[in-house]
Amino acid sequence: MADDGRKALAGRVAIVGAGPAGIAAAHRLLEVASGRVGITLIERSGESEYLPGTVPVVLGEDTSGSFRQPVEIPGVEVLAAEASRVTGSGVVVDGSFVEADYVIAAPGLETEDLSGPPGVHAFWSPSGAEAAAGVVRGAADTIAVVISSLPYRCPPAPYSLAMQLSSLLREAGGRGRVVLTTPEDEPLSALGGGVPEFLRESCERAGVDLHTGFSPDPAALGEGALRSRAGEELAAEVMLVVPPHRRPAALSGLAGEGPLVEVSPHFESSEEGLFVVGDAAAAPFPRAAGPAEAAGKTAADAVLARLGLGEAHRHTPAPECYVGHGGGVFSRISLSYPEGLPPEGTSRVSIEGPSPELARGPEATLERFRQLRSP
Template identity: 55%
Template sequence: MSGRRVVILGAGPGGVAAARRLRRRTSSGVEVVLVERPGGPLYLPGTIPTLLGEGPASRWRAPLALEGVEVVYGEARGVSGSGVRLEDEEIGADAVVAAPGLALDLEALPSSSRVFGFWDPEGAQRASEAIRDLEGGVVAVVISSLPYRCPPAPYGMAMQLANLYRGTSRPVRVVLTTPEEEPLQSLGQKMTDFLRSSCSAEGVEILTGFEPDLTSLGEGALRSADGRDLRFDLALVVPPHRRSPLLAHLPGDGPLVEISRSFETTEENLFVIGDAAATALPRTADGAAAAGRTAADAILERFGILDSPETHLPAPECFVGHGSGRYSHISLRYPDGLPPQGRARVTLEGPSTEIAPAFERAFENWRSLRS
């Protein structure tokens, strides 16, 4: 078949992986259109360096120039299996791969000069001045709810903050709260023990099973559902992650959209990948990329172009900062298949200053995939 068009919404890891997978088949008459918000994609792991004042949020942007892919910048107003609606045009399609991510519910947080809700570099930049100006007291790193993207990152943020304040001899206590009964318990005891011991080494206190009443933040005290009370001088909040309004019409629990094994939704020809897809995997970049390739193969098979789709297992890699230029490297593999049948095999390296260059290389690789 020829004259087919696939529209991809979002230039995150999943969207770019799907576009690159489909691009290889352009000789078969598949037109690939990638829709991205004005300004271009942001590298989300740049959130913590931006918070620490190591560079502006703009450093973590990259232009899009994918050979064989038409890039359209605009705000999507609607999405279906037959196309994407923008403010001033409709882009029709034979299939759509939607990767809008999860929305940050900043309205769930009270307005306060001591409370900053963010989980991207631009939000982190707004909080960076308050980080620098704090002379002492308690900093609360608050994981407001599950799921959220980049699960180990709040722990790295707390450790780097504690290290920063200790290095400037400011009397700051860093406390991290999480609704989980154990840190990243879904990834097993090895990960839990690693995060607990690492945070303890940096002087970070972890409060588990802490389901926060976010309205209490405006009073300078964070209360949990079980009655615990944490007084703070500065709160850095990973906001609740909500479903993108573009996907509100699709079935699924909470922020996540119900999908098939090929990531197709109940609406024919509409595939949802990335953070919004209801899988048992953590919200990671490589998990999204594997989903993008899987959805692309399913579309190509439907078009009669691909006979036997490959199995695309995610291989997530993550870097967690400890402060003073030290990083740990976390890798997950699924040799026995995906959850719930298979469990992640976790490999941990570090912390070490020798791992730091790998964090920068990961960013350069992210940029190269978009050009």
């Protein structure tokens, strides 16, 4: 952009990451201040990946390419490059510095490498799931879905994967069985609202052997064994491991415990002018698309308010997750906040299904993913 073009702008905003939070922030900036704010979106490959596609890919129902979309948003400069560091005044990209008045960082959480012997497949994205897709249908004994630690993205997805795997094995006439392990004492206990009981009962009906309070020993996984830190050992021919999630290096040095970054109610980090949204933000919401989108809009409004182009307010998320039970039957878990956002208000949980009619839900969310990232 020419120098005179830069002077006409109220400010420049850099967004890191093309997941739900980053894309929502970009669209909100365009909606409120199109033409008055320069927007640069930085994404490593220039493409966005639809993370819920992980389950259909590992089930062999589709390939990872179906869940990647080039990011092309009119009015947004898309930079396909690696962001190695973010600050409140810009982003270090491939050794250069992209200046900005404010930065909205939505890089998500990275996963640790748990490379192990054959039979151990650690992944939590569609691209990572392809290597495991060829082995699950041929499993003759036990497939284990292993949640290695908390937090992780898409909390209900491992339960959905385990139940659909169990159904797949039954349909194929095999004798294989599915085991699901989680470090939690109850499935998704933080959600409450009957969700733990619902998931436990659903796993039982689907023939999934659920083991709660099971924290796997990483050293044992590296040797091809499924053993908890407490010494409990389970037999498994194939292990599909949700690996530990960690904070991206670009967010190192910011306040917060473990992989999560401490943020204000408007998602500003300990560094002024730097907002962190999405899975890496320490917010009291599930790590799912709905809360990420609301966080992106909230951060965008806070930036617009600083630039004198709007008012800052918190957007209320509408989290919903689809859980597959096998055979084309799905349930939907939804959260709402009728009494206000935490900490003042608490969430209200609703569970719909199981029903074959709800199978249209995942299709609709995938189509929305594609529409938001291209003209």
